[in-house]
Amino acid sequence: MKTDVFIGGGGIGGLTLALKLARRGFDVVLAERMAVRSPTYKGELLQPKSMQIFDGLDVYDAICDRSNEIKVLDMLELSSTLKVKDQSFMDYSVLPGKYNAAYMIHHEELKTIIRKSACEYDNFHYLKGTACKGYTENTAILQKGAEKFEVEAKFFFGAEGRSSVTRKAMEIEVKQTTYNHHFLTVTFPRAENFTDGKIISTYNRFLGLFPLPDNQVRSVYLIPPGDYKTLKEKPISHFHKLYTDLAPAVDGYVQRLADWKKIQLMIPVMYHAESYVKGNKAIIGDAAHAVHPMAGEGMNMAIQDADVLGELAADMLAEEKTDTANLAWYEKVRYRRADHVIQLSHLAALAYSFPYRPVSYLRQRTFERMEEDPILHFKQMLNVSGLGLWKENVRDRFIQGGFMPVRAKELTEGTKELKYYKPEDDYPWKVEGLI
Template identity: 45%
Template sequence: MKTNVLVIGGGVGGLTVALKLARCGIGVTLVEQMKGSPHLYKGELVQPKTLQIFDSIGLLPPVLENGHIINEIDLVERRDLSDASEEVPSQSMSYNILPKPYHHALMIPHETLKSILLEEAEKYPSFKYIQPGRFMEFENGLAKVKLSEEEVLIEADYYVSAEGRKSKVRDFMQLRQKEKKYDHHFLTVTFPRPKSLTEGKIISNHHTFLGLFPLPNNLVRSVYMIPKGSYKTMIEEGLESFYEKYLELCPALDGYVQKIDSWKQIQLMIPVHYHVSSYVKDNIVLLGDAAHSVHPMAGEGMNLAIQDGDVLGELFCWMYEHNRHSSELLSLYEEVRRPRVHHILKLSHLSALAYSRPLRSLVTWRRKVMDQLTNDPVLHIKHMLNISGLGMWKETIIDRAIQTGVVPIRKEEVDYHLEKRHLFTSRDDYPWRYMEEEVKR
């Protein structure tokens, strides 16, 4: 079997790159090992840059129709568990301070998003979907794929590993990959929500936090932090004790969290952090979780995978259109994506540390840091811009001094507006399109 590009793995990253290739008329075969859709919770928070990508390929209407818009994420610190009504005034991280029209995020069920991408890709004749099809290994430069009853060899110009965290192709490429683990895990579960819960919310105390992210159909996705290794004990303690933990942090969930009637609905999530030493080797490319895994604190993993798929897809289209093929050109994908991914990984890791140490003194420090972050106009917009993916505006030493409270926050009148240079342009996203222009200059 022959194809131009073989994409291994039909998660959001693989589907995005395959769709982009199909739209350009490039022969693309996507193999996905799972028989049906998995009932695993995965990323559901779509950041503004990802919405912009969907807009550029005409998918924004179905995505918006199936999602719930998030304008802000409210941060609440609970000082004293004996008085659950006591809430330190919330701080808010607002997406609305970003430039329109991508000035909000969106919650959408992961499998719904995948279906939208797959349905769109299937409209193009150059797209071939093989499910179940499991990549086994490379044999004489060809990919050996196990179908239901037989094994086939697939020959491609390029092989894209979009297999997620357990990428076999990455192992084959023998890349360096230093993994960081954390002192905490998460429980995640979706259940009905009170109507008033329409924005994102993170409620924390000195030893844990509960993230609540509204989904369509009056549901809410919840993420609850637990100490590493305590999952089994929690199951033994039973669901009643689980409900209590949620209600301690958010009494408004009474009557809702109890709708969870089995531990089978609650999924354990183990955060890891890694970034491979290289995304490209010869004609093999890694994207999404195969290349990097980010702590889920900032809701970025799925977005990074889709954004990788967008840039790589555009590059392939250009290479085929201009009939220019080399691994040097392919590396332009890494040149664009690596610094952005690196920055997001760093931000998510820092947020994870702030929430992970069960120290009362740290709570006071965290409260201060979050206060400064949301009240200082420059820090706020930098943070929202960086997590949105629409641009990058790195923090300076002064920013860090303000954030930790060493220096007071800036006044509102300070000219803090985003400038064009802080937003990624088409030249930043797809620089190869402008190479000839650069040479002529």
């Protein structure tokens, strides 16, 4: 078998990359080792930049139709008697333009939308139940059941997630950071009018609630490492109470979980490969980096990697400039952005990692200040959205810490838009030229 581009892994990253390339008319072979839908929970929150990318791929409407739009994340800090002490908001509508909301969608359903769209192109070949086992110099070695075969390609892109075969073939090691907490995660029914995201915390507890379509809500509940096994030995009513204590809004709904079977353990990790490209190979998404799920960024990073690498590879093929040195553009654009998001997610994780009252007080104060100061609020939402990057400076930190007064002045839409990435930031080789 011979193709232009081989992609290992049919998760969100691999499928988005395939759709981009297929639409540009290039031959793509994608091997996905799973033959059926994955039963594990994965990322489900789409940030504004991902929606902008999906708009460009003509799947925006299909995704909106099957999502719950989230304009606001409601951050509640509770006292030890579980009374609301403080409430602040992360509001996507501070972002000017069309992409000013996040969207919650069932992970497997998003994959189906992208895969179906890619399958409309005859030049896309989806090999399900087929694992990538490794590489020779110009072929990927694949296995389906007992059958082994090879695919010859110009480029080989690894989108196989955390245990990437392509990353191993590129001899790139990753050093994993773990956290002092794990999460329980599960989806269950919700009230129809419960549509905004909620993050509810006390000094030693954390519950995130992210409404999905079909009146369902995805939840994450922080637990100490090792507690999953002992928790599962308790009656399910114990789990219900952990949730209803913090979120009365789920009372009457969480109880529909009748046993522990659907409640999964999620172990957060962080790593960043030292490079994304080697010769005719590149890695994207979780193969290249993993972030703590607190900021809801993992899947979005995979989509954004796919967008840049897909555009680059398509331009290289279209201009017949297939010198692999050009692949460095992908790393040049994405590495710094990904690094910032990894740090952002890490900081958000640390804010909930220490079960002490002074930490809870500091967190509450930081969120209050972020909401009151229009520049801080915009920076936070911009950086989370992926639409642009505007790093916090020393003055911002002083304001956040309460050592300087908040700024009253609102930013104009024009000033805000100046901070958005422009096409030449996303695809600089189109201006500077390929070799």
